[in-house]
Amino acid sequence: MQDTEYHGRGGPLSVEDKRWWSPLLPAFLNAGRELGYKVIDPNGPEQTGFSVADMTQHGGERSGVSEGYLKRATQRPNLHVVSKAHVTKIIFDKNKRATGVRFLHRGKIRTVSARREVVLSAGAVGSPQLLMVSGVGPAEHLTQHNIPVIADVPGVGENLQDHPSIFGLTFTVKQGSGTDILQLANPVNVKDYIRNRRGPLTSPTAVEGNAWSVNESGEDDPQWPDLQYLFMSGTPFSDWGIYIVDVLGFRRDFFNEYFGSLLGSLGFNIGPMLTRPKSRGTIRLQSSDPQRPPLIDPNFLSHPDDVKTFVRGIKFVLAIGNTSSLRVDHEAKFHDKHLPGCERERYGTDDYWSCYTRQMAQTTYHPCCTLKMAPSSDPLAVVDHRLRMRAVSGVRVVDASIMPDIVSGNLNAPVIMVGEKAADIIKEDWGQGS
Structure with a gap:
C-alpha cells in the first residue's frame, strides 16, 4: 500500500495490496500503458488509469464492519443486538413522531420503544419498503395497498440508482495464462491459505484489476470517470456456468448457446461498469x-446516454484485448460469436453493441439514493442534511438510500463513511460530544 496523504492509518478497517495475482494482471496493466494510460493508485489523487485492485482485508482475511466496529462494541451495556429478526413497522404517534419499532423474532411480534429517535439502516431497498409499510411514502401508492397514510412523501422509493455493468465480454488465452475458478479450492491452494494466508483464496472471485476512462464526448467533467472496467482472470465458462447462471440468473439455454463452445477453456473477462448512470428506477410495494x-425496478438503460456510454466502453474493452501485451504475449482472442437476440444487427456496429448492451447489462449490487438528501424545495426530498426525515420526526436514515446521486466509486467505503458521519451528527444533536 502506498504511503501517501491519501491513505489513512490505524482505522477500524484495513485495506491491503493483493497477495496473489494471475499472469494476466501484469499484462492488463501493460495494456493500459500501451493505450496511453498511467498505472495509478485508485485511492490516490487521480482515478483515470489502470490499477491493481486493493482489498478490504487484514492478513489475507476479509476486513468488514462486523469485525471493525460491532465486535469492539459488543461489551457495551447499552448495546443489545437481536439477530434473525425482521422489523415489520415503525410506530408513529398522532403527531407523526416515531415512538418505536415492531419486529418479528422467533415467531413472535415484539415492540421496542424509542425515547429519542429511530435510526433506520435497512439499505436502499429495505429502508423505503419499511417506511411505506409504516405509512410514510407516496400517498396514492400506499392507498392502493390499503395502508393508512401517516405522511405523504413522494420521494420515498424514487430515484433508485445503481452501477449497471456488462458481464460477458470474454477473451480466451493460451494454456498457463488464465485462472480456472474451480481450481481455487484444490488442496494446494487450500493448504497455502490455511497455513500462510496466501494464494488465490485471498482474492475475491477473480477480480484482479480495474481501469477507469472518461466520456470521450467531452460533455461532462473530464476529471470524473464515466466508466470503470473490472478485470477478472476468470470467465463465464471456466466454472462451467455456475456464476453466470446460478448467481447472475442467465438462462442455461442462453449460456449453452453463447458460451457452450468455450467450456473448459481459460481466459479473462473485462466488464465495463457505468459510474455516472443517468437512468433512474423505483422501489415499490407488491x-x-x-x-x-x-x-425493484432499476429501469436500467432508460436514458439513451447510458447505452451510448456502454458502447464506448465495449470498444475500449476490445482495444485493451487487442494490445500486444494480451493479444501477442497471451494469445488473447475475443469471443466474437453473434449474441443470441441480436441477429438482426450487423456484428461490430454501434447498433449491434447497443443490442448487446440491452441483452447483457445487469446490476453490480450498488443500489442507492431511494431516500435522497435534498433541500425542502426538491419535490423528491426525504431527509435533510442531518439525515433526519423531513415529513415525520424521530426518524434518522443512515444508509446508501440518503445519497442524492450515486458516487462514482464502489459503495462499500462510502456507506461506511455515511455511518461514521451519522454517529458524529447524532452525538452532536443529543449533546454527547465526541
Whole structure:
C-alpha cells in the first residue's frame, strides 16, 4: 500500500495490496500503458488509469464492519443486538413522531420503544419498503395497498440508482495464462491459505484489476470517470456456468448457446461498469406485508446516454484485448460469436453493441439514493442534511438510500463513511460530544 496523504492509518478497517495475482494482471496493466494510460493508485489523487485492485482485508482475511466496529462494541451495556429478526413497522404517534419499532423474532411480534429517535439502516431497498409499510411514502401508492397514510412523501422509493455493468465480454488465452475458478479450492491452494494466508483464496472471485476512462464526448467533467472496467482472470465458462447462471440468473439455454463452445477453456473477462448512470428506477410495494419482497425496478438503460456510454466502453474493452501485451504475449482472442437476440444487427456496429448492451447489462449490487438528501424545495426530498426525515420526526436514515446521486466509486467505503458521519451528527444533536 502506498504511503501517501491519501491513505489513512490505524482505522477500524484495513485495506491491503493483493497477495496473489494471475499472469494476466501484469499484462492488463501493460495494456493500459500501451493505450496511453498511467498505472495509478485508485485511492490516490487521480482515478483515470489502470490499477491493481486493493482489498478490504487484514492478513489475507476479509476486513468488514462486523469485525471493525460491532465486535469492539459488543461489551457495551447499552448495546443489545437481536439477530434473525425482521422489523415489520415503525410506530408513529398522532403527531407523526416515531415512538418505536415492531419486529418479528422467533415467531413472535415484539415492540421496542424509542425515547429519542429511530435510526433506520435497512439499505436502499429495505429502508423505503419499511417506511411505506409504516405509512410514510407516496400517498396514492400506499392507498392502493390499503395502508393508512401517516405522511405523504413522494420521494420515498424514487430515484433508485445503481452501477449497471456488462458481464460477458470474454477473451480466451493460451494454456498457463488464465485462472480456472474451480481450481481455487484444490488442496494446494487450500493448504497455502490455511497455513500462510496466501494464494488465490485471498482474492475475491477473480477480480484482479480495474481501469477507469472518461466520456470521450467531452460533455461532462473530464476529471470524473464515466466508466470503470473490472478485470477478472476468470470467465463465464471456466466454472462451467455456475456464476453466470446460478448467481447472475442467465438462462442455461442462453449460456449453452453463447458460451457452450468455450467450456473448459481459460481466459479473462473485462466488464465495463457505468459510474455516472443517468437512468433512474423505483422501489415499490407488491403488498402491505413487510415480509414480502418489494418490487425493484432499476429501469436500467432508460436514458439513451447510458447505452451510448456502454458502447464506448465495449470498444475500449476490445482495444485493451487487442494490445500486444494480451493479444501477442497471451494469445488473447475475443469471443466474437453473434449474441443470441441480436441477429438482426450487423456484428461490430454501434447498433449491434447497443443490442448487446440491452441483452447483457445487469446490476453490480450498488443500489442507492431511494431516500435522497435534498433541500425542502426538491419535490423528491426525504431527509435533510442531518439525515433526519423531513415529513415525520424521530426518524434518522443512515444508509446508501440518503445519497442524492450515486458516487462514482464502489459503495462499500462510502456507506461506511455515511455511518461514521451519522454517529458524529447524532452525538452532536443529543449533546454527547465526541
